[in-house]
Amino acid sequence: MGALLQVRDLSTSFYTQDGVVKAVERVSYEVANGETIALVGESGCGKTVSALSIMRLIAEPPGKIVSGQVVFDGTDLLKLSKADMHKVRGARIAMIFQEPMTSLNPVLTIGRQITEALEIHRGMKQSDALDEAVRLLELVGIPQARRRAKDLPHHFSGGMRQRVMIAIAISCQPKLILADEPTTALDVTIQAQLLEMLHNLTKDLDAAIVLITHNLGIVARYASRVYVMYAGRIVEHGPALAVYHDPKHPYTEGLLRSVPRLDEPRSVRLAPIEGQPPDLIALKSGCAFYPRCSQAESQCGEESLDLVEVAPGHYTSCRSVLKGERR
């Protein structure tokens, strides 16, 4: 089965005054046609940077995609010319950003922001594009769409703006949607509405989704496979059920244990992961989770491991888990 997207050994660094920040370090993942995968991790772990690297939206300088390949539908996006990349971005790969307030243009009407993509990528005439924009707005649940298309973003609530973002994302019928914390700024009931809608719309389009989030619950609801990131690297990945029920990395285990669950009896005390996420500038050799890890061995601090398959399709980079498996 050929994957729709294959990210191979992608490394992206930022060159700052204080030093080199290795935001994404040798990250690989795959998305099949129509599949939903999740990138999970805390802020600063490189989830967003890896998505921006796929879209080639890393500001250069200070950033730079140091190495790797992003093979989409058979072509390496990192080798495309700027003009060719324009034809991919927004058309065949779309992105939904976290902040609907800052990612919409405040001085263009909502309608115009949708028709722009339609005119550029689908070669539509202005009037046809407007009709299509109204149809898309209706599709994402905006009432009185024809009238609202003339409004500016600040006339819309946060949830409404994110609906508009989704309308823009699906406007050119992309094969892949990168959804970067699509509902983080929103309330739970609105979040549920939007995710259901996004899920159904992409199913109709047969599009794949890379869901980037720190919310383990949302991932459990939608993703078939999960990649867990920590300090710029993927530390574990596998089928969602396996990662949740039998995590193979102490970080994943810690994350799952630290969030209270509504379906379980209330515990007296939460089990946090002690310590802080590391500073990416001062990253030492060895496993980045070593200082916070309860199962660490002295070797972990010296040398980090590459991902190894421990169960079908389930990979980990944890030395002590691997030892346990071999025993």
Place this chain on the structure above:
Amino acid sequence: MKSGNLLEIKNLKMYFPVTSGLLLSRKVAQVKAADDVSFSIRKGETLGLVGESGCGKTTIGKCILQLHRPTSGEILFEGMDLCKLSNNELRPLRQRLQVIFQDPYESLDPRFTAADIIGEPLKIHGIARRRAYRERVEELLDIVGLAPYMVNRYPHEFSGGQRQRLGIARALSLNPSFIVCDEPISALDVSIQAQIINLLDDLQQKFHITYLFISHDLSVVRHISDRVAVMYVGKMVEIADRDELYKAPLHPYTQALLSAVPIPDPAVEAQRSVIVLKGEASSPLNPPTGCVFHPRCFRVFEPCATVIPALVDKGGGHFVACHLYDSAYSSSQAAAN
């Protein structure tokens, strides 16, 4: 006033005027951020307050602290109506009513050191000087799990979780009996959130503090609260003991809210059905007639659009404001089922 209640909020209304015009500004509308809200907070408990953003949770917290002077209503703290007190009379009481803010990046003065931030309340209220002051600051750092050598650091030298610890130390400095925790963990990373929740738990036991815990994270609220209150567009729609509310939510909004919380387990999620509400929350600028929730409610029937439901005790301190549970409409309610 019932014994055991630290705070009693009665018919609290907080309307913010919307003005128009540059020089001669006139009131053109009002935002009903809190509209006729009544509830009480028992001594030593944690009351969780949940609801969507903009529903008036923070406004309630600020009214209790008298950071907003309410439009009308009473806020009884140990029997005293805070709304009737002058600023001078309030000052000694402010020592006992403290707050922890949501964003530890914005709520700490970037030009103050850790010692200044924690110690400022001590200076203002003239509690401790010189050696006693230094000792108290170091003691507070220790209580919240920060090291003494950090006293001269500035906020930017701390991580998010550590900053929130500073905010907590500042709130504790005057030995308060009540703290409003306004989304204290929502700006923090998942792995840090549990650390702060445990700290708040410990402090409550150690110093017998009463919390009003404002949050939109229902899983965390269940973990930390003894009782839970649910707000929607300026109105209190349901209050109950924690286990009761999560086991048997009465208000359709609470039911939808709980069903929308995703559970971090794919096997469980595959079995669950989510109540997906229609539309968005109404604006407190122009709230709907009748029940504020009726435009989105999946069990709406005749009286909902016209009659405002009262918050009534359905037994055992489980309060709900919904016509479904009103015997006057019980026949039509059966029809709606």
